[in-house]
Amino acid sequence: MASEQGKQLEIEVAFALPAKQKILSVKVAEGTNVYDAALNSGMENYFPDLDIASARLGVFGKLVAKPAEQEVKQGDRVEIYRPLIADPKASRAKRAEKKAD
Structure with a gap:
């Protein structure tokens, strides 16, 4: 998809920890991927321990399966998701096991 050279889009990039969150307004070139x-x-x-390369990414609360292939649009909010502390399936199984005992 051809794009006008030099056209800038205004987007936001968000990341949050339990005690600290940040939303940055960012200008990117048209054609930039998530x-x-x-x-x-x-x-x-702002978050030195953040590893964007291994983080899951989304746009407006929807996980993006292939962030290197999906282009951002004007006004998008790109979200960087933290890794899960525990596997939800394993946690449910552990609770069910305790309840059975």
Whole structure:
């Protein structure tokens, strides 16, 4: 898909921990994908332990299966998701096992 050279889109990139969250307004070139938008947002400056390369990404609460292939649109909010602390299936199984005892 051809794009006008130099056209900029305004988007937001968001990340949150339980005690701290940040939403950055970012300008990116038209044609930028979700992954590159997150990577180039500078979010790691605010959260040094954040590893965007291994994080799951979404747009407006919907997980993006292939962030390196999906382009951002004007006004999008790219969300960087934290890894789960525990596997939900394993947690449910453990609770069910305790309840059975």
